[in-house]
Amino acid sequence: MPVMSQPDIQPASASALACSATITLSTIGARAWLVEAPGGFDLPSQRRIWSLARLLQADEAIEALIPGVTNLLVLFRQIPDDEAAVRASLHAVWEQAQAISPRGKLIEIPVHYGGEHAIDLDAVCCHTGFSAREVVRRHHQSEYTVFALGSAPGFGYLHGLDPQLATPRKKVPSLSMLKGTVTIGGAQAGVSALTGPNGWNAIGFAELDVFDPYAESPALMAPGDRIRFLPQRIEL
Numbered sequence: 001m002p003v004m005s006q007p008d009i010q011p012a013s014a015s016a017l018a019c020s021a022t023i024t025l026s027t028i029g030a031r032a033w034l035v036e037a038p039g040g041f042d043l044p045s046q047r048r049i050w051s052l053a054r055l056l057q058a059d060e061a062i063e064a065l066i067p068g069v070t071n072l073l074v075l076f077r078q079i080p081d082d083e084a085a086v087r088a089s090l091h092a093v094w095e096q097a098q099a100i101s102p103r104g105k106l107i108e109i110p111v112h113y114g115g116e117h118a119i120d121l122d123a124v125c126c127h128t129g130f131s132a133r134e135v136v137r138r139h140h141q142s143e144y145t146v147f148a149l150g151s152a153p154g155f156g157y158l159h160g161l162d163p164q165l166a167t168p169r170k171k172v173p174s175l176s177m178l179k180g181t182v183t184i185g186g187a188q189a190g191v192s193a194l195t196g197p198n199g200w201n202a203i204g205f206a207e208l209d210v211f212d213p214y215a216e217s218p219a220l221m222a223p224g225d226r227i228r229f230l231p232q233r234i235e236l
Contacts, residue, residue, distance in 0.1 A: 023094050025087055030079045031063075035072045035090055041187055043159065045070040046147050047099035050223065054100070055093050067223060069147045069157050069188075102224025104146065109191065110232035111140065111182050113204040118235075119174065120201035124184060127167045132236045135203065138162040139182075144189055144227040149219055154211025155193040156221035163187065173199035180206045182229065189227075204229075 021038035028034050035052065037045035049072050053065045056074065066073040080086045113136045114121060124135055144160035151157075166187040174197065177183075181192040183200035192198055193210045206229075210220045221227070 023091065025090060027083075028073065031076045033074045033076075033086065033090065035074060035094070037070045039070070041070060041159065043101075043145065044099055046145075046159070047101055048094070048097045050102060051097035051100045052094055055097055067148055068150060104222060104224035104226060106226045106228065107221065108228050108230055109182075109206050109208060111204045111206050111229045112233045112235065113140070113182075113231055114235040115205065115233075117178060117181055117205035118203050120170070120183075121203045123170075124165065124167045124201050124203060128165055130164070133234075135165060136231065136234055136236070138165050139184075139189070139203065140229045140231050142189075144229075146221045146223055146225040146227065148223055149221065152193040152211075153213075154209075154219040154221065155190060156210065156225075156227070158189040158227055159187075160227075161187055161189045167201050169199040170201065171199075173197045174202070177202060178205065179210075180208055182206055 023038065024036040026034045026036070037049050039045040049067055049070060053067050053072055056062055056065055061076055062074060063077040064075040066075070074090070114132065121132055121135065125132055128135065130138070139162070142160045142162055144158040146156040147159050148157050149155060161184065165184060167184050169185045176195060177192055177198035179192050179195045181198070181202045182204035183190045183192060183198070183202050185200035190200060191206055191210055208220070212218055
């Protein structure tokens with residue numbers, strides 16, 4: 001599985017600054033604030049979230065910053081005395097945030113599309129109206145960006161799925177989906193990090209570990225990395 005290029009930060013294009021509306025702030029307990037970017041599940045929103053996180057790193061009052069999918073959790077070291085001041089400060093820093101585009105590494109993942117592990121491929125076909133071969137083609141011809149890690153160790157939320165392949169998550173999750181299963185969940189793509197319950201739609205399988213606790217860098221993916229799925233085998 002080739003991994004190419006080194007992480008770097010490059011300014012995003014001017015068009016990426018289109019996301020200029022105000023943020024939404026919510027308190028999560030007494031010390032944490034959730035900053036939600038305006039707009040939808042898109043790169044301009046995510047790039048400004050990454051920028052916001054970088055700007056806030058210098059604030060000694062902040063204990064931790066946890067980027068999510070178009071949101072950022074800000075954990076303060078102590079309970080803030082002035083809630084209005086926190087709100088004003090976060091809004092001010094957001095206005096300063098210039099969208100950035102981490103030039104992450106390219107990760108190529110060979111995939112066995114179809115077969116015994118693609119238990120939801122028929123459901124994706126039914127929802128989208130595409131043949132199984134067309135679903136596979138559209139899935140592997142896209143390049144994806146890792147927005148954030150979460151849900152399970154090393155699991156990457158991937159942006160870049162062909163919008164016409166977007167398929168709602170299952171109402172009844174699979175109870176034992178194998179790690180390495182290639183999935184579609186709404187407008188996102190993913191690769192299962194652990195074997196267990198999973199409500200995303202399985203369309204293929206990849207022989208890889210996205211998380212190795214003994215590795216120098218335990219998580220295979222990082223925010224800003226680019227993902228390409230390579231059809232190693234297609235069994236329809």
